[in-house]
Amino acid sequence: MKKYVIVSKSELDDPESTIDFSQLSYSSKSALRYSLDGESAVIQYQTPLPSFFSGLNTYTYSQISDILDGEDWTEHYTQEEVESWS
Amino acid sequence: MIGLGLSLVGGDVSQASSQGNRNVQPYSNGHSVFVDGTETVKLLNQSQINTLIRGSFTWAFWYHDTSISTQDLGGINLQTGQATAIRIRTIPVAPGVQFLQSAVTVNNSTTQDVVSIGTAIANNTWHHIAMTVQKGAGGANTGTVKVYIDGVEKSSFTGPSATNQEAADVQDDTTWGVGASIEDDGNGGGFTSGFFDEVAFWDSVLPADDIGTIYNSGNGTSDLTSDFGSYNSSSNLQYYFRFENDYTDTKGNASNATTEGSPVFSTSPTPP
Numbered sequence: 001m002k003k004y005v006i007v008s009k010s011e012l013d014d015p016e017s018t019i020d021f022s023q024l025s026y027s028s029k030s031a032l033r034y035s036l037d038g039e040s041a042v043i044q045y046q047t048p049l050p051s052f053f054s055g056l057n058t059y060t061y062s063q064i065s066d067i068l069d070g071e072d073w074t075e076h077y078t079q080e081e082v083e084s085w086s
Numbered sequence: 087m088i089g090l091g092l093s094l095v096g097g098d099v100s101q102a103s104s105q106g107n108r109n110v111q112p113y114s115n116g117h118s119v120f121v122d123g124t125e126t127v128k129l130l131n132q133s134q135i136n137t138l139i140r141g142s143f144t145w146a147f148w149y150h151d152t153s154i155s156t157q158d159l160g161g162i163n164l165q166t167g168q169a170t171a172i173r174i175r176t177i178p179v180a181p182g183v184q185f186l187q188s189a190v191t192v193n194n195s196t197t198q199d200v201v202s203i204g205t206a207i208a209n210n211t212w213h214h215i216a217m218t219v220q221k222g223a224g225g226a227n228t229g230t231v232k233v234y235i236d237g238v239e240k241s242s243f244t245g246p247s248a249t250n251q252e253a254a255d256v257q258d259d260t261t262w263g264v265g266a267s268i269e270d271d272g273n274g275g276g277f278t279s280g281f282f283d284e285v286a287f288w289d290s291v292l293p294a295d296d297i298g299t300i301y302n303s304g305n306g307t308s309d310l311t312s313d314f315g316s317y318n319s320s321s322n323l324q325y326y327f328r329f330e331n332d333y334t335d336t337k338g339n340a341s342n343a344t345t346e347g348s349p350v351f352s353t354s355p356t357p358p
Contacts, residue, residue: 002122002348004124025345025346025347025348026346026347027346031126031346031347032124033123033124033266033277042124043124044122044124044125044347044348046348061122064123064124065122065123065153065279068123068124068277068279069153069155074155074156074157075156075177075276076156077156077177077179078179079179079180079183081179082177082179082185082187082200083200085187085198085200086199086200086201
């Protein structure tokens with residue numbers, strides 16, 4: 001089953017990080033989806049939870065979808081803003 | 087109400103979703119590929135992209151959204167080096183009010199258009215989306231970019247100059263995909279959650295009649311490797327990813343697509 005965790009950029013950038021991309025379905029940290037401020041990334045994994053994610057909150061697809069639709073992860077614009085681009 | 091019928095590529099997806107369904111005649115192996123908002127499918131490499139965007143081309147695909155948000159349906163988005171972006175973005179601003187942003191940036195020169203499309207890309211329905219880029223006649227002459235939704239032209243704007251298109255040279259790690267506009271560092275921008283099918287690239291501008299024939303009133307496409315009806319562009323088809331439970335290019339000109347994350351093939355909602 002697919003599940004998801006949210007990891008800080010500092011953890012991903014830490015040379016001592018224990019996150020093992022060979023156990024994940026992404027080629028590298030650069031392939032992840034980052035929050036709009038760039039400080040967090042969402043990582044998909046197949047259950048069971050890899051040991052290097054122990055202690056992190058885990059999310060189902062429905063839960064992570066709600067989070068990713070929020071202001072921290074997806075741009076939200078007003079009609080006036082978008083019309084000003086034309 | 088039907089559940090998602092996701093086949094096991096990379097494991098189950100635990101999700102319950104109500105999906106609309108069009109009355110379509112599916113292919114014999116009618117699969118599409120589902121990306122969950124964290125995943126991408128990478129289709130074309132640097133060499134293939136350069137060849138394509140230095141001339142006139144068409145990019146088309148079927149898309150079925152699960153929740154419309156601000157998202158790039160696919161393309162490329164190079165932020166550094168030689169800026170290059172081929173993107174189609176949906177931007178909902180209120181219920182029933184949605185914009186379509188289309189951008190073609192080549193050799194650091196950006197052209198784009200933003201148009202209101204109402205509910206043209208509605209939730210839980212298959213839509214056919216096509217972008218055509220007609221290269222200018224030469225030198226500083228500019229071309230024309232058009233974007234069609236469900237066979238109807240929704241956007242038309244001035245494209246890059248011929249000189250800029252001919253100078254296109256994306257970085258060696260660039261890929262063109264669906265599920266996000268894939269940036270030069272491999273990162274996707276504006277991730278999408280939804281189903282994709284029949285992603286096709288031609289080295290020519292498809293006439294409106296061809297695009298309408300492919301859309302076929304929403305009843306889906308025939309095999310694009312052969313002409314049918316008003317569709318007479320099969321000889322210009324270069325890459326054709328049908329996602330029939332695999333990532334092969336039916337034309338055989340590209341390597342198998344690769345993925346970030348674990349997109350899954352699906353038979354529900356029934357692909358066009």
